[in-house]
Amino acid sequence: MVSPRRYRAMMERVISTTVWSATPLMAEIAARWIEDGTFGRTVEREEATARVLMAKRILAGYWGKGHRCGLAVWLELPGGVDVGGVYGEGAAEGDFG
Secondary structure: OOOOHHHHHHHHHHHHHHOOOOOHHHHHHHHHHHHHOHHHHHHHHHHHHHHHHHHHHHOHHHEEEOOOOOOOOEEOOOOOOOHHHHHHHHHHOOOOO
16 A cells, blocks of 8 residues: 555555455365365255245145255145146146156
């Protein structure tokens, strides 16, 4: 930083309150998590959890079982529902397949 000497203390305070950076330890941990896949797995788990919670909310009347980080859920369909028909309609509409 270059400034007139009389403003230097004020400039140092301004810079120290407006400039943020990660500590070396946190930066190293973040870099290692990105490199070894830990970060990606964590993000994937969070995404899976969000999707399961959304499905649970939308399908509340049919919810059976499902792990909060799972990629699949078990639905309790009412008696007489043709599972093959439900699957066929969903696949035809491109919802799943």
